[in-house]
Amino acid sequence: MSELALQLEKIGLDDIDRSDWPQSLTDMAEVIDAELKRQGLVSEDSDELPSLCIALSVVQVYQGSSHYMPRCDKVAISLRNALIWREFNGRNVAELARRNGLTDRQLYSIIAEERGRRATPQQTLFAQA
16 A cells, blocks of 8 residues: 555545545546445445545556556457357357347357367367377
């Protein structure tokens, strides 16, 4: 945890004037707070102290730098493919393709990639024979 986050924990939210804090910091804390609550990691009625501590820790690491926030295209595709693999039962290709905006051929390609990624060394050995 960052030094700023430790100080914030000691002081608490009630004794701090946050009116001149950077908007990007409060925006980041709001996103973190919503995700922590969505996952049930903090209660719905909890204050934003944990979220602000996390945001401050991130900001302290990257402060002053012009840090690029990447698009999550590759993450989204990876998650989509893993979900397709999980839901694939051999008889639902058309449904999965339609639901994901893919062709049957694209879906079969994803299944093949996911199968290869998950192959055990023994499965790979026998596949080469």
